[in-house]
Each structure stands twice: as C-alpha cells, then as structure tokens.
Amino acid sequence: xxxxxxxxxxxxxxxxxxxxxxxxxxxxxxxxxxxxxxxxxxxxxxxxxxxxxxxxxxxxxxxxxxxxxxxxxxxxxxxxxxxxxxxxxxxxxxxxxxxxxxxxxxxxxxxxxxxxxxxxxxxxxxxxxxxxxxxxxxxxxxxxxxxxxxxxxxxxxxxxxxxxxxxxxxxxxxxxxxxxxxxxxxxxxxxxxxxxxxxxxxxxxxxxxxxxxxxxxxxxxxxxxxxxxxxxxxxxxxxxxxxxxxxxxxxxxxxxxxxxxxxxxxxxxxxxxxxxxxxxxxxxxxxxxxxxxxxxxxxxxxxxxxxxxxxxxxxxxxxxxxxxxxxxxxxxxxxxxxxxxxxxxxxxxxxxxxxxxxxxxxxxxxxxxxxxxxxxxxxxxxxxxxxxxxxxxxxxxxxxxxxxxxxxxxxxxxxxxxxxxxxxxxxxxxxxxxxxxxxxxxxxxxxxxxxxxxxxxxxxxxxxxxxxxxxxxxxxxxxxxxxxxxxxxxxxxxxxxxxxxxxxxxxxxxxxxxxxxxxxxxxxxxxxxxxxxxxxxxxxxxxxxxxxxxxxxxxxx
Amino acid sequence: xxxxxxxxxxxxxxxxxxxxxxxxxxxxxxxxxxxxxxxxxxxxxxxxxxxxxxxxxxxxxxxxxxxxxxxxxxxxxxxxxxxxxxxxxxxxxxxxxxxxxxxxxxxxxxxxxxxxxxxxxxxxxxxxxxxxxxxxxxxxxxxxxxxxxxxxxxxxxxxxxxxxxxxxxxxxxxxxxxxxxxxxxxxxxxxxxxxxxxxxxxxxxxxxxxxxxxxxxxxxxxxxxxxxxxxxxxxxxxxxxxxxxxxxxxxxxxxxxxxxxxxxxxxxxxxxxxxxxxxxxxxxxxxxxxxxxxxxxxxxxxxxxxxxxxxxxxxxxxxxxxxxxxxxxxxxxxxxxxxxxxxxxxxxxxxxxxxxxxxxxxxxxxxxxxxxxxxx
Numbered sequence: 001x002x003x004x005x006x007x008x009x010x011x012x013x014x015x016x017x018x019x020x021x022x023x024x025x026x027x028x029x030x031x032x033x034x035x036x037x038x039x040x041x042x043x044x045x046x047x048x049x050x051x052x053x054x055x056x057x058x059x060x061x062x063x064x065x066x067x068x069x070x071x072x073x074x075x076x077x078x079x080x081x082x083x084x085x086x087x088x089x090x091x092x093x094x095x096x097x098x099x100x101x102x103x104x105x106x107x108x109x110x111x112x113x114x115x116x117x118x119x120x121x122x123x124x125x126x127x128x129x130x131x132x133x134x135x136x137x138x139x140x141x142x143x144x145x146x147x148x149x150x151x152x153x154x155x156x157x158x159x160x161x162x163x164x165x166x167x168x169x170x171x172x173x174x175x176x177x178x179x180x181x182x183x184x185x186x187x188x189x190x191x192x193x194x195x196x197x198x199x200x201x202x203x204x205x206x207x208x209x210x211x212x213x214x215x216x217x218x219x220x221x222x223x224x225x226x227x228x229x230x231x232x233x234x235x236x237x238x239x240x241x242x243x244x245x246x247x248x249x250x251x252x253x254x255x256x257x258x259x260x261x262x263x264x265x266x267x268x269x270x271x272x273x274x275x276x277x278x279x280x281x282x283x284x285x286x287x288x289x290x291x292x293x294x295x296x297x298x299x300x301x302x303x304x305x306x307x308x309x310x311x312x313x314x315x316x317x318x319x320x321x322x323x324x325x326x327x328x329x330x331x332x333x334x335x336x337x338x339x340x341x342x343x344x345x346x347x348x349x350x351x352x353x354x355x356x357x358x359x360x361x362x363x364x365x366x367x368x369x370x371x372x373x374x375x376x377x378x379x380x381x382x383x384x385x386x387x388x389x390x391x392x393x394x395x396x397x398x399x400x401x402x403x404x405x406x407x408x409x410x411x412x413x414x415x416x417x418x419x420x421x422x423x424x425x426x427x428x429x430x431x432x433x434x435x436x437x438x439x440x441x442x443x444x445x446x447x448x449x450x451x452x453x454x455x456x457x458x459x460x461x462x463x464x465x466x467x468x469x470x471x472x473x474x475x476x477x478x479x480x481x482x483x484x485x486x487x488x489x490x491x492x493x494x495x496x497x498x499x500x501x502x503x504x505x506x507x508x509x510x511x512x513x514x515x516x517x518x519x520x521x522x523x524x525x526x527x528x529x530x531x532x533x534x535x536x537x538x539x540x541x542x543x544x545x546x547x548x549x550x551x552x553x554x555x556x557x
Numbered sequence: 558x559x560x561x562x563x564x565x566x567x568x569x570x571x572x573x574x575x576x577x578x579x580x581x582x583x584x585x586x587x588x589x590x591x592x593x594x595x596x597x598x599x600x601x602x603x604x605x606x607x608x609x610x611x612x613x614x615x616x617x618x619x620x621x622x623x624x625x626x627x628x629x630x631x632x633x634x635x636x637x638x639x640x641x642x643x644x645x646x647x648x649x650x651x652x653x654x655x656x657x658x659x660x661x662x663x664x665x666x667x668x669x670x671x672x673x674x675x676x677x678x679x680x681x682x683x684x685x686x687x688x689x690x691x692x693x694x695x696x697x698x699x700x701x702x703x704x705x706x707x708x709x710x711x712x713x714x715x716x717x718x719x720x721x722x723x724x725x726x727x728x729x730x731x732x733x734x735x736x737x738x739x740x741x742x743x744x745x746x747x748x749x750x751x752x753x754x755x756x757x758x759x760x761x762x763x764x765x766x767x768x769x770x771x772x773x774x775x776x777x778x779x780x781x782x783x784x785x786x787x788x789x790x791x792x793x794x795x796x797x798x799x800x801x802x803x804x805x806x807x808x809x810x811x812x813x814x815x816x817x818x819x820x821x822x823x824x825x826x827x828x829x830x831x832x833x834x835x836x837x838x839x840x841x842x843x844x845x846x847x848x849x850x851x852x853x854x855x856x857x858x859x860x861x862x863x864x865x866x867x868x869x870x871x872x873x874x875x876x877x878x879x880x881x882x883x884x885x886x887x888x889x890x891x892x893x894x895x896x897x898x899x900x901x902x903x904x905x906x907x908x909x910x911x912x913x914x915x916x917x918x919x920x921x922x923x924x925x926x927x928x929x930x931x932x933x
Contacts, residue, residue: 056925122777123714123793144778223785225778227742227924236745236781239632246744246916247635324813327713327793333813410639422645504645505592505624519627520599521784521808523792 012370013380019367020389023433027404028258028396034407035255039244047252056228057253064215064230067146067153071214072207074154078305079161079206085302086162087169090287091295097302099545104309105159106537108494108511110518111530113152113223115312117143118319120151125315125329132329148224153214155309160213161206168202169195200271208268209394212261216397218497230257235399238501251407254400261395269391313534319527338528342517346529348506349513350536356428356509357492361439363432364488368439369481375440376447394437398497405430406501424507430498435488442484446477479547486544490537586617588839591846593625594633594646596747597829598784600808601862602627602650608858609849613842621842629782630656630747637665637834647837648846652747654690654698654830655909661697667833667840668696675851678868683894684826684901691828691867700828701850702864703894706748707820709787709798709806718796725821726756729772729797736777736931737796739786742924744916746783751825752800753915754908759823766922772799773923774930791816802827807863807887811880818887825903826894828867863887869895 038044051057085091086098107115119125120142127139142148172195180194218231227236230253237250290298320338322331374380375387409420420426450473458468496511503512510533517525591609595602606623613621626645628636630652637649642665649660660666679700682688691700708723715722720733729738743750757765777795780786786798787806791814798806806818831850833843849855856866860873861880865888872892875881885892908915923930 056920059925117792117794121792121794222781225780227779232781236742239629239745245913324815326711326791326814406639412643419643422643505594505626516599516627519782519784521788521805522600522812523788524812 013374016367016371016374017382017386020386023429024389024393027401027408030408031251031255031258031400031404034248035252039248047248050249051252051256057233057249060228060230060233061256063146063228067149067229068211068215070150071153071157072211074150075158075161075210076203076207078154078158080165080203082158082162082302082305083165083169085298087166088288089294089298090289091298093299097306099542100306101162101302101309102159102541102545103538104155105157105163106490106494106534106541107156107312108514108530108533108537109217109219109496110223110511110514110526111316111534112156112312113220114319114518114523114527114530115315116148116152117223118315118325119311120148123327128327129329144225146226149221149226149229152220152224152312153210153217155312157210157213160209161203164202164206164209165199168199172198204268204271208264212264212395212397215260216257216399216497218399231397231399234397234403238399238403251403254397254403257397258400261397262392265388265391265395269388316527316530316534319524320531321528322524325524338522338524339532341522342513342525342529342532345508345513346510346532349508349510349529350532352507353493353509356424356431356507357489359425359428360431360435360492361485361489363428364436364439365481365485367432368436368484369443371436372440372443372447376444377452390437390440393433398434398495399501401430401434402498402501405498421502422504424504426502427499427507427509430502431492431495434495434498435492438488438491439481439484442487443477443481446480447473450476483544483547486540486547490540490544493540494533494537585619587613587619587621587841587845589619589621589842590839591621591623591648591842592646592839593623593648593650594628594636594644594834595625595648595650596628596630596633597651598805598808599625599627601804601859601864604862605850605855605858606846608854609846612849612854613845629745631745634660638663640665640834642836644834644837646834647839647843648831648833650701650831651829653751653905653909654693654700654828655905657693657698657830657832659909660832661693661695665835666697667835667837669699669833669847670696670844671699671848671851675848678851678870680869680895684899687901687904689826689828689899689901689903689905693830698830698832699847699851700867701831701847702829702856702859702867703826704829704864705803705820705824705826705888706752706800707803707806707818707824709790709801709816709818711790711793711796711816713815714793714796720796722817722819723797724819726759726823729799730768730775732775734797735775738772738776738799739778739780739789739795739797740772740776740799741780741783741786743919744924745781746800748783748802748825748827749800750912750915751827751903751908753919755823755825755903757915758902758904758907766918769919770922770930773927774933776927776931779924779927787816803888804863807884810863810883810887819889822900823902826899826901829864860884865891865894869893872896 035047036043036045038046082101086094086101117124121127122139122141122144124143126142127136130136131139142151176198177190177194180190185193216231218235221227221229221232222235227233234250234253234257237246237253318331319325321334321336323333323335323337325331371386371390375383405426406421409426412419454476455468455472458472463471493509494511495509496515499509500512500515503509508516510529514526514529514533517529591606593602593606602625606625610621610623613619626633633649633652634656637644637660649657649666657666676692676696676699679692681692682690683703693699708726708729710723712722714737718733718737720731721728723729741749743753753769756768759765760768778789780789783800783802784805787801787809789795790798791809791812801818803818803820806816809816831847833840833847837843850859851867853871856868856871860866860871861875861884863884865873873881873885874892891897
C-alpha cells in the first residue's frame with residue numbers, strides 16, 4: 001500500500017520543482033547569461049569589467065549601499081519604538097494606532113513620492129507657506145536628493161520593521177523575562193540578555209527587507225532626480241532599447257542587484273538560523289499601563305509619526321481634486337474632473353487588478369501551501385534549497401524579474417506558436433512568483449504552531465491522512481494561510497516594478513494605470529487613480545488586520 | 558514554422574468556408590481592433606483614437622476596439638525590434654524618422670500604400686538650410702503633424718527670481734536660474750537628444766558641449782522622462798524646462814497650470830512619423846487610421862491639442878475661446894508652419910550617425926560630473 005501513496009506526493013513534489021525551475025531559476029539564469037555574454041553570444045567578463053572601472057557606476061553602487069544602510073537605521077529607530085509601544089504598553093487608542101501605523105505600507109509606487117513632492121517639494125505647501133507668509137527667500141530642499149529618497153523610504157518601510165519586531169516580540173515567552181528578573185536581571189540587563197537575542201531573528205529579516213526594498217526602488221529616486229543609484233541606473237539603461245551597449249549594462253546591473261540580494265540573504269540566513277531559538281507560540285502579554293505623562297508622550301509620538309506618514313496621502317488627495325494646483329499651500333480651484341476622466345478606464349484597471357491578483361493568489365495557494373507542508377512536515381531532499389529559494393524571491397528586485405521574464409519567455413511556445421510574453425497569463429504568473437514567499441511563510445508559520453502530536457493522535461484513532469488534514473490541520477492553519485493569501489493579494493495589487501515591463505495594451509492593472517496616466521503627463525489623473533487604489537488597499541488591510549492581528553509580521557521572516 | 562494542427566485547422570476551415578454560403582460574403586473593410594505603440598502622449602492619442610472609432614462606425618458600421626501602448630521612443634523602438642516581426646501592436650506612431658528608416662531596413666515595417674492624393678498633399682520636406690523630411694520616399698512612413706521642441710517656463714517663479722522670460726536658447730544660461738532648470742537626459746528622451754544636437758550643430762562640438770555643460774551646472778533636476786519636464790515646471794517646482802514638445806506643455810496649460818511655451822528660431826520640428834508594423838494583425842484598420850489622421854477631421858483633432866497640421870491645406874483655427882485658439886496663443890500666434898520660413902540646422906543623418914557617441918559624451922561630460930558642474 002506504500003506505492004500509491006508516494007506516487008502522487010512524488011508527482012506533486014515534481015510539479016512544484018518544475019514550477020520553481022521554470023519560473024524562478026530559468027529566468028534568473030537567463031539574466032545572468034545575458035550579463036556574461038556579448039551581443040554575439042560569446043562568454044565574456046567585459047560587461048562587469050566595464051561596470052567596475054566606471055566611476056559613475058561605482059559611485060552608484062556605493063550610494064545604494066549607503067542609502068540602504070541609512071534606511072535600515074531610520075526604520076529601526078522608528079519601527080522598534082513603535083513595536084515596543086504597541087505590544088508592551090497600554091495607552092489610549094492603542095488598537096487604532098496599531099492599524100494606522102501599518103497603513104504607510106500600502107503606498108503604491110509613484111503615488112507616495114508624488115504626494116511628498118506636493119507637500120514638501122520646492123513649490124510644495126510647506127515651502128510656499130514659508131516663502132509667502134514668513135518671507136523666506138529660497139525654498140528649502142527637502143526632497144530633491146538623497147535626503148528626500150531616505151525620507152520617502154523611511155516613512156514607507158518603517159511599518160515593515162514594526163511588523164517584523166512585533167511578531168518576534170509577541171513570540172517571546174514572558175516567563176523567560178520573569179525568570180531573568182527573578183535572578184536579579186533588571187531593566188537594560190534583562191533587555192540585553194533576554195529580549196534582544198530573542199527578537200534578533202525577526203529584526204534581521206525586517207532589516208534585510210528594508211535594505212533590499214530601498215536598494216531596489218527605482219521610482220522614488222527617479223522622481224526626485226537622483227540617478228546615481230543602482231536601481232535607477234538599471235531601469236534607465238534598460239528602458240532605452242536603442243543603444244544596445246547601454247541596454248546590456250542595464251541587464252548587467254540587474255544581474256548585480258540579484259547577485260547582491262543573494263549575498264545579503266545568505267548572510268542574514270547564516271545569522272538568523274544560528275539564533276532562531278524563540279518559542280513558536282504567541283504568548284499572552286501583560287501590557288504595562290503607562291503613567292499620565294508617559295501616556296501623553298506615547299500618543300504624542302505616534303501622532304507626530306502619523307502626521308508625517310500621511311503627508312503623501314494628503315498630498316495625493318489634494319492633487320486629485322485640485323485644478324492647476326501650483327504655488328499655493330492648498331489647491332485654489334477644486335474639481336472632480338480627474339476622477340471622472342480616470343473613471344472611463346478605471347473599471348478595466350480594477351477588473352484586471354482583481355483578476356490577475358486573484359489568479360496569482362490561486363497559483364500561490366496551489367504551489368505555496370504544499371511547499372509549506374514540504375518544508376514543515378517532510379524530510380524531502382532539496383528542502384533547504386527550496387527554503388532558500390523562497391527567501392531569495394523576496395529579495396529579488398521586481399525590475400530584475402520583469403526584465404528576466406522578457407528575456408526568458410520571448411520565444412514562441414510549441415503548439416500555440418505564441419510567446420508567453422504575448423499572453424496575459426504572464427502577469428498573474430510573475431505576480432504569483434513575486435508573492436509566493438508570503439503564502440509559503442504564512443502557511444509555514446501556522447503549520448509550525450500545530451504540534452505534530454495532534455495529527456498523530458488523530459491517525460492513531462484511525463483517521464486517514466486526508467481526514468487528518470481536513471479535520472485537524474486545516475481548521476488549525478486556515479487563518480495563517482488566509483492571511484498569507486490576503487497579503488499576497490494586497491501586495492500584488494500594488495505591484496508595478498515587474499509588471500511594467502510585461503504589460504501590453506489592455507492588460508494594465510491599477511499601478512501600471514497610474515504610471516500610464518503619469519507618463520501621459522497628468523499627475524492629477526495619476527493622483528485620482530492613486531486615491532482609489534489606496535482606498536481599496538486600506539480596506540483590504542483593515543480586513544487582514546482584523547483577522548490576523550499582529551501575526552502579519554511572521555510573513556517576512 | 559507553422560504547426561501541423563494549425564494547418565489542419567485552417568484546411569478544415571477552408572473546406573467549410575468554400576462549401577458554405579459564408580464564402581459569398583465580402584471580407585470586412587477593416588478589422589475591429591487596432592493597437593498603437595507610441596511615445597505620443599495619451600492626451601493626443603486618446604482623442605485621435607476616439608474620433609477614429611466614431612469615423613469607422615459612421616463609415617463602415619464597425620466598432621473598433623482601440624488601445625495605445627504608451628512607451629517612450631527608445632522603448633517603443635526596442636520592443637518592436639524584440640518582437641522580431643511578430644508585433645503585439647499594429648502601428649508605431651511618433652519619434653524620429655531616422656528610427657523608422659532603421660526599422661524599415663530590418664523589414665519590420667509594412668508599406669503604407671496610401672492613396673496617392675493623400676501622400677501628395679504632404680510636402681516632401683520643410684525648413685532651410687537643412688530640410689526636415691515629412692514623408693518616406695520608399696513609402697514606409699509618413700508624417701502626421703508638426704511639433705516643435707522648445708522651452709517652457711513658469712512666469713511667477715521667473716518673476717520671483719528676477720529673470721526675464723526666455724526667447725532663445727542662450728537666455729537659459731542666466732546664472733540667476735541656477736538650480737531652477739529642468740531637463741531630461743538625451744540618453745532617455747528623443748526630444749532632448751534632438752535639442753542637444755541642435756545646440757551642438759549650431760555652435761560646433763567644442764562650444765556646443767561647453768554650452769551644454771553650463772546648462773548642466775544650472776540644472777536642478779534631470780527628470781526620468783521628457784514628459785516630466787513640463788510637469789515640474791507647471792507645478793512651479795522648477796522655473797524653466799529645456800527641450801519640451803509643444804503639445805506636452807499645452808496639456809499642462811489645458812489642465813489649468815500657468816505655464817508658457819516658446820520655440821526658439823532653431824528649434825527642431827518633428828513630423829511625428831507613423832508606420833504600420835510588418836506582420837501586424839490589423840493591417841486594414843491601421844491603414845484606415847493613418848488615412849483618417851491625415852484627413853481634415855484627423856488633423857483638426859490634433860490641432861486642438863497643441864500641434865500643427867502636416868499639410869499647408871489646413872491652419873489651426875477655431876471660434877474665439879476655443880481650444881484651437883488657446884493653442885495658437887500658447888505657441889506664440891503661429892497657425893501653420895507653412896505660413897513662415899522655417900529655420901532648421903539639425904541634420905538627422907549627422908545625429909543618427911553619432912547617436913551613441915553623443916550619449917556617451919553626455920554621460921562623461923555632464924551626467925557623471927553633475928555634482929562638480931553644479932558647484933561652478
């Protein structure tokens with residue numbers, strides 16, 4: 001009876017690997033192949049030689065690193081402070097703050113930076129007020145330059161840090177800290193010896209994501225006129241197809257981004273794997289009631305943070321309803337015409353968004369849940385590689401994946417004689433691959449919470465494997481899977497970096513729609529569509545938050 | 558390579574059609590779908606396509622589904638090359654005519670085969686001493702509109718800086734404009750590249766590059782795309798924008814912004830060429846669209862958006878207060894490029910022959926030393 005049971009699982013295992021090899025490994029291989037060959041297809045190192053002897057590219061590399069580290073520092077300071085407040089302290093409106101501090105994460109690319117420029121640009125509201133009302137002569141340059149990029153990334157990404165630390169903190173068993181306190185370790189000592197080491201893995205994964213996200217973002221720097229960074233260089237070089245040499249350099253830089261991402265992931269894994277000894281259960285946490293002054297400070301700090309965080313949303317709102325808004329603190333003429341203008345195409349964008357993201361989630365579930373099961377419940381060969389691959393996908397810049405897909409799937413398929421790049425299915429596919437890690441992590445971490453003994457107990461009293469899965473495992477893990485799936489959906493619907501290269505006429509999802517309006521020159525129309533997308537995402541996030549609470553952070557690890 | 562299944566299927570279909578009464582029906586005059594790939598902004602392509610849909614409905618009672626794949630000139634060109642004759646679009650519209658010649662050389666364009674009267678209505682070229690070709694003698698592309706690449710500015714910001722409104726290229730080198738000029742790199746924008754060439758061919762290479770380096774030092778932002786240049790000026794983020802197509806700036810004017818446009822005497826004027834891609838799925842619809850664009854109705858749509866007619870037959874004109882009249886006012890009172898002497902010093906052959914060289918020099922002389930240039 002052994003054979004019939006292993007054959008389907010072996011088959012499933014094979015299908016998953018086939019998927020990973022075809023849609024992850026092969027495109028990446030293709031981009032590396034392009035990076036190491038010349039126009040005639042000969043193997044060469046010339047491209048890399050050119051990169052490492054060009055002072056402009058080297059400066060871009062250096063600045064990207066510096067920016068990434070700076071973003072990790074700023075998001076750490078804010079993110080950890082917020083996480084501690086939310087989980088360890090009791091103060092008014094704590095639940096509301098816990099939802100609101102997650103919101104900055106759902107800022108679609110482009111919309112965030114545009115919103116910031118509307119408020120903090122050279123002719124933004126703040127500078128206009130300073131110049132018109134306070135007689136300042138020259139505008140303060142908040143945005144155009146590295147400082148602006150850092151500001152946008154910090155505000156956008158600190159919730160990612162908060163979530164990661166929050167997740168780690170809520171898994172720390174309070175009895176450990178109490179025990180430390182019992183033997184005399186108080187305050188700083190207890191934090192250093194117990195809390196810090198236990199939360200480090202969560203922190204490291206959060207830091208890694210912030211670093212790589214900043215490293216790979218090309219839209220923000222471009223809008224702010226910062227071009228000596230790696231990601232904008234990759235993008236700029238690739239989108240100009242005419243000069244084949246520069247085009248190839250774009251691919252080389254993309255390959256380099258992937259390579260660096262791999263290095264960072266490996267380094268982080270090395271560190272996290274060694275120290276992963278936090279308990280797996282979420283602990284019930286005693287929150288400390290803050291005194292009146294402390295309470296006021298906590299609320300004050302979070303309010304200030306939120307005011308800054310919502311600058312982009314406010315800016316985009318004004319831009320979406322203001323006509324000819326320039327050189328005044330807020331628009332003078334108000335109109336709904338931009339919403340009306342985008343409403344013609346918006347239904348198509350919304351439908352595309354839901355269909356493609358929905359399909360992507362289905363693929364994520366079909367491939368990701370069994371992957372989580374393989375990782376959590378079996379000793380199948382290649383498990384570690386599979387796990388590493390999952391983490392790697394998180395780290396690969398969307399731009400690089402988009403380019404890799406164009407290069408890899410531009411050949412007519414047998415039977416139908418159409419290349420994959422000519423069929424819309426490529427969009428859900430690339431989205432599924434990009435978001436697969438969330439589903440895998442979400443399912444995996446909930447699977448880990450189900451003790452194997454429960455399943456074994458059921459088997460002992462005679463339940464079949466499928467019965468065990470449906471009656472024991474599923475009821476216990478569905479929440480985690482659902483949250484993972486929703487999160488995949490929520491991030492898919494905001495994705496533009498990979499899809500922008502692959503989208504053909506009629507396939508536009510909302511973020512690419514925003515780009516299309518922006519490229520056509522109407523920031524107001526882009527803003528109007530941005531407002532619609534933000535509203536939809538905020539609602540989805542609210543649902544996720546209601547279902548999952550603090551657990552969303554476990555997805556990033 | 559044709560797959561056997563396909564052959565069988567088409568053979569079967571052939572049998573069915575040959576046998577049935579269906580064969581008696583004439584083929585529809587045009588397909589019911591049309592896809593553009595174009596660097597021309599939506600604000601021009603959307604109204605043009607919308608009017609074409611109406612026209613097709615009236616003329617053939619066919620509802621054409623249209624879409625436009627927005628892509629900068631280099632991207633559009635690159636994608637067409639990558640498609641290798643199996644295009645995802647039917648028409649390539651906009652950019653430099655030399656790129657169209659390059660595509661034709663690679664057999665990636667289909668012959669236009671337009672009625673002779675339509676072709677003849679468009680002059681061979683415009684401008685002196687270097688004529689700008691308006692149609693391809695080999696019949697692969699044809700111009701659609703005339704559109705200058707000029708200078709935009711925000712009057713309020715200029716007043717605040719104490720800088721007079723610019724009239725010619727050299728007015729941009731005013732030191733008071735430091736940090737207030739927006740431009741797009743010529744590596745990324747065809748309008749910028751062409752205008753860089755105008756400066757280089759006007760002043761000669763040595764003086765030209767010195768001029769461009771000075772401009773670089775005064776530049777406050779290199780935008781990612783040429784379309785961003787008028788946007789940031791309209792918002793008042795920067796005072797002056799370099800190398801901006803007239804209709805892009807006009808859109809910001811229509812959107813309610815206080816932005817002004819001036820085309821210096823030597824500004825490059827593009828005919829915005831259009832062509833049908835070889836292997837396009839909707840060849841007839843594509844041809845019908847091009848004919849429509851060159852008809853009075855099509856030209857009128859374009860004239861409402863801040864560009865000029867490609868033939869001397871029409872002039873930008875409308876009732877007082879109309880968009881067309883606003884466009885005339887915006888572009889300095891001009892109603893047709895055929896009303897005046899057009900000075901052109903830009904030689905596209907020279908420009909295309911050293912396209913990559915200029916890009917490389919830009920990177921070396923300006924982009925990678927921008928920080929130092931700003932300090933001067």
